Amino acid sequence: MRILVLALRRIAWMPPTLLGLIAIVFTISRIIPADPARVIAGENASPAQVEALRQKFGLDLPLMQQFMRYLRDIVNGDLGISLYSQRPVVEDLLGRLAATFELAIAAMCLAIMIGVPLGVVSALHRNRWLDQVIRLATMAGLAMAAFWLAILLQLFFSMTLGVTPVQGRIDGWGPDQITGFYTIDALINGDGETFGKALRYLILPTATLAIPAAATIVRFTRAGVLNALSSNFVFYQTAMGLPRRTIIWKYILRSAFIGTLTQIGLVFGNLLAGAVVIETVFSWPGLGLFAYNSILQSDYNAIMAFTLFTGSVFIVVNLLIDIAQTLLDPRTR
């Protein structure tokens, strides 16, 4: 019961946050620029075109009225028209959501698979050479510009060794769309060949995104394990002669993982944000590449819609992780 109350309280906090986000995007797009119509129309528009735009989007109305219209449009699922493709931006964004999520989730899994064991090993070898090496690698992973790492990986694996494609998501037809995740769709269709192909395309962008994320996870896991190692219950279990392995893999790992999970929302958010940059390097047709192309084409509506959309996704994902974490920890259950 308590869990339900907690979950509801979290959910109740979501609408105001989303409203706040909308207000921020509105401020950026309509209040900051001296003449929003001018910015939306782009540099080469004639004064007549600008005027037409101003009329069309109601940019001459009082701000409050503009905001209400903006809000109403969003509630109706209308994030505006892409000035470049002349299509509703929402369609583009929704169509690309799966690609970004496939990448971010794959990276999250990889990051956990690398980060948790390394964090545990690092803590168990505290202050010995292995710990030092892992900590140095972690530092580097956190300090690297992701797009640079992406280029290095491309240079080495794709261009020099030729074992992975340089960029793109698949060659030839993608699998029949079910989930929108090519790897999973291929598996559902029982199409091993397509799965292999999809995986080869997925691997480098995933690795790029996963490395800084793994570094973050290593840090939190290490701290969590060290904390658990010095806890009273581990002392008790040691004094009662439970096998070291049981203590570590059962008790310590679980408590370190709960701590790490707190950070996973943050990490996943960073992954989504990182994807924006990484997708451009690998031409991965997700939200990030869309944003990048919109920047190149000065497609103003598209960028604002992207900001709003990504922000909302981020808020929802964080909410879900929050709830999951509450479920996992018996103290809050």
Next chain:
Amino acid sequence: MRMRRLFRDRALLIGTVIISILVLVAVFAGPLATFPDHVTGFDPNHRLKAPGWQFLLGTDRMGADIYSRLLFGARLTILIAVTATGTAVIIGVPIGLIAGYFDGWASEALMRVSDIFLAVPQIVLAIAIAQTLGPNIQNVILALSVTYWPFWARLVYAETRSQRNEVYVEAAKAMGASPLRIMVMHILPNIAGSIIVRTTIGMGATILAAASLGFLGLGAPPPAPEWGRMIAESREFLPQAWWYATAPGIAILMVVMGFNLLGDGLRDVLDPRIRRGGGDGR
């Protein structure tokens, strides 16, 4: 003696060395550069030359010396990091102090606003702002400070909350000190340590974000020697011009790592709460 103790912490030592080198390089970019005029100029006869004695780190697509551009890029990096982070601190710290010291709906509202900013990935907001304002250095700085101030507001808010019922604050109140005086003269010095640590680490984050904006084409326009954009430019010329992206990437890595190490080291020195004693390592 005191310095000795400070540097017993290896992170602090290495961080200080790296950041000192960065500052020296930025200050003496002119004399250190082999082709100081290549910041704006170039030499079409030497396009995409591999590293060698003449061009230490090779040349770029315009035939400009990458080594020299890198040195001047350090100036740009420091400029962006210091002003953007500084502005974020200047916005965030007073908000955090006020919201932390006073109760009431205004405090609540301030913190809610910063929560909303924190609920969205910083780089996404920064992209939106930089795109609205147009690509140049001032706007990058503005975009970054607008998106990063809530980190300081949150931190200072929490610290102020934990300090405001301390005895020394009560004493100052009893002496009739004004809230402003208490906040600035009493609370701020007590929480300065954590602000400095956060700011140092924030510098690294700002540099990475600025580089990302540069990479996406939202940073300083050419021919400014911006490290992120140098890497973006290099992509066309891979895999032949491998040196093109390598050098600026390493520069970013070193500088960000320097700030992170410095921040970690400062934390051990300045933040007494997490300073560890000789615990037991079963």
Next chain:
Amino acid sequence: MVAEKLLSVEGLSVHYITEGGTARVLDHVGFSIRHGEIMGLVGESGCGKTSLARAILGVLPGNAEVVSGKILFKGSDLLRLAPSEAEESIRGRAISFVPQDPFTSFSPLFSIGEQIRTLMRWKSPDRKPGEKVYGSGRRKRDRERVMAMLQAVQLPDPEGLLKKYPHEVSGGQRQRLMIAMALLPEPRLVIADEPTTALDVTIQAQILKLLKRLITETGASVLFTTHDLGAAWEICDRITVMYAGQEAETAPVQSFFDRPAHPYTKKLLDSLPTENSPLIGIPGRVPSLLNPPAGCRFHPRCTSSTEICHHKQPDVTEMGYEHAVRCHHPIMGGGQ
């Protein structure tokens, strides 16, 4: 004579290596515990009670160093045992442990049942040495054991309790669980390090009575550390007083209270305002273990010290039946 001793600690010295230097936390400590006996270990805070308990269990902190001595358990030296052997067949089997703080000694993330099951998987008396699998037959028998034990420690609704998480259970109940878990492996020796300090005063007496009754039933021995002379009086057969890392006096409980031989013991007893109150201490400061005084460690606080106490460590003197004291000038009439 040897056979009746279950545990015998001889000349045990333990140092802690710290930033400030080497702390000589245990200095040639000697005492023994017989079969079925409850031995009380009392002394001021920091005198080394917990360190001694941890040394016996073989779980000293990482910066500790055993410098000399023997810990003979059923005739073999625990200090020479392979670490894997100590983990497998000593800790939690032959020698088990009741912690001071029942609040934090459970993992908060697993149900109580799960934590007891894990313990039984490795420490059940049914388990053969080296057995890795937890067969269903053994699981069933262990479950019955657990149920019986939970009744024995007077916990209501054992079934429901096993499903609960530690935070859902009161402190007194948790300590009953800790006692149950200590006895489930059918140990020969239970080390209880201040098992009631963290509890409400009203519950302390109940828990002590319970412990005493169960121990008497099982025939195990107990090493019981406490600040509380009253509690020691209640349940112990013999008492050892520690001072600054050395045992000062060991005596059967009756002669300990009636005829203390060590000036320190005497002062402790005199400082007791009423029978059931904890140690409140005596004038002077506990000496630094980094730099303990030469000679007798107690001499700076002792009113009957003489020249010899300043430079010569006293040897252990037998004062009477089972009554030993480490003092140059034991109180006359003490021991007899």
